[in-house]
Amino acid sequence: MSMIDCQLVFNVENREYVDLDLYRSRGGYGALAKVLAADPRESVYVLKEAGLKGRGGASFPTGLKIEMVRSNQEQERYIIINADEGEPGTFKDRYIMTHLPFQLLEGVTIAAYLAGASRGILYVRHEYDEPRSVMRESIAQAKRAGLLGENILGSGFSLDIELFSGAGSYLCGEETALLSSIEGRKGRPQVKPPYPTQQGLWGKPTLINNVETLSNIPKIMEKGALWYRSLGTEDSPGTKLISLSGDIRFRGLVEVPFGASFRDIVYEYGGGPKPGRKVKAVNIGGASGVLIPEEMLDVPLEYGACARAGITIGSGAVFVLDDTRSILDNVSNRINFFLHESCGKCTPCREGLRQAQIIMEKLIAGQAVMKDVQNLERYTRVMQNASFCGLGQAAGNSVISSLHYYGEEYCSRCKDGEEDLYGEESA
């Protein structure tokens, strides 16, 4: 494939572990040296020009976020690297940490320098033992090489990075819950504002970025905003790491320039469904994402186009279901997941998920009636609109999208099933 030839940000096709020597021999840490010698305001400008957005799911402009921390009067500032990759179906940050740890560390160091933070915390989810040990060793190596710690590359800038472990909570990927967890409290979300950029860890301005986002930074600083914009589209520059899983020939991580269609992702990158099978549904963005039918795969991977089509790119998980799969079983799995992970702080999420689980079980057992399906939709809408944080707001995405595209599967399980789920409303 031609896309393998071109130089992307991660070049994951190589599937190689890049150690410090190899990384430096390929120009690694050149970007850091360049940034340390330049005017920070110009470097931030480059990031903004490149159009880099957060890759954890919220897609907030990274340059702007750095600037918000940088412009704060308070001098004690923190950088937090969010490696609590909890979104089911996602394994991109795992790959970066185990294969490209120094690209991440260089990105962290540049971001910390630009934000004026001298203390960093790398928060890795509990399940990731291997990534944690690779990062621990890589941090130590970078320190010995003068690329972390005191007086980095003789610039006078110092940065210490501490490794923290999560403890099995999906919700701790949410930034305010993450802060609570680091501070030693329950990982429950807090009211925003104040945003972490204003009052974050221990009340100090804090830059919180995802692993993939930070790992983009060295390449942008090395090759420039124009180069970065030449990948991807006007709306969404650069590339996205896509975690492919499910009923597909190739399961694994691919790097896709924005603008490619989901059809390309499933059929070209993923090799399509297994022999003799057809794609029934594709789940995009993990448990908090939506289910779309095969006909919608021509939508491009692009923030604007996806938002218009009701697709959440999220963490970039693409999970394929073939024609042997039951939509209801998969939605039910998602509901059970969120019910387990809900922190119980707000009623819509806590109780809505409980009710959704009861209805899904009734449906799967063939005991439900159409009224139950209507209630399921009603409760899910309440969850989406009234939940305190993103977990509850997104928990029903698979329900709503599957009701929309696969309504007949719900109806056919009802004792009084009708042909058209929305028959009453449209009449």
Place this chain on the structure above:
Amino acid sequence: MQAVVQEIVGQMGNEKAPLLQVLLAVQDASPRNYVSEEAVRAIARSMKVSRCRVYSTASFYTEISLKPRGRHLIRICGNAPCENAGRTAIMEAIQQELGIEAGETTADGLISLEKVSCLGSCYKSPAIKVDHQVYGNLTPEEAVAVIRSLREGGEQ
């Protein structure tokens, strides 16, 4: 216990130690993979916080156990990609092999079986994690073989 906990808390900055990290370290130091009531008291004393606060954090997180667990932990990924790839058959085979349900510990205290939300290993689902090691692309027979080798190793 107080001495063990005091050392962990001391290494992490005494009263400024991050509580969740302390709990994880104390749990890792326990052969039965849990945080005992005695340990909670010791943490509260060392960090000069209330026991209530220690319990509040400890009880929130799935990975912190307040009850003794087996010396080895088997975690079975329960998410959709693993579910579709045959997680249920693996769970049943392991339950049968060990004679326990998910959430229980074998009578000899050697192995606990847990269902977890996601192991982040969907590229090789169905996946299970045995202590610190993830195994993927498993058949039920292979999963049972992993458990058997663990038991043989554990009894030596």
